[in-house]
Amino acid sequence: MSELVQIVDSLENKISKLLHKITVLHQANRKLEDELVAIRNEKESVNNTVSDWEEKYNSLKLANSMLGSSTNKTEAKLKINSLIRDLDHCIAQLSE
Numbered sequence: 001m002s003e004l005v006q007i008v009d010s011l012e013n014k015i016s017k018l019l020h021k022i023t024v025l026h027q028a029n030r031k032l033e034d035e036l037v038a039i040r041n042e043k044e045s046v047n048n049t050v051s052d053w054e055e056k057y058n059s060l061k062l063a064n065s066m067l068g069s070s071t072n073k074t075e076a077k078l079k080i081n082s083l084i085r086d087l088d089h090c091i092a093q094l095s096e
Contacts, residue, residue: 061075062075062076062079
């Protein structure tokens with residue numbers, strides 16, 4: 001009978017340890033999920049900043065080429081042609 005009591009005590013002890021490990025793992029999981037959300041938000045913010053800077057760079061490059069820089073004249077002409085096509089398309093839609 002004492003053997004059975006020892007087995008039951010051992011099982012209770014092991015179950016208690018497992019429940020504690022589960023609790024610790026759940027807490028670690030929640031912490032990691034919070035960190036993941038924070039990192040995703042930071043990544044999105046950085047991506048938005050990079051997009052803004054790329055847009056500013058392209059605008060500056062276009063303005064520079066329009067001011068007479070010979071390095072990007074072809075690109076400036078293509079951009080102007082694209083803008084003219086967009087305007088023509090808008091005018092065509094308005095006239096319909």
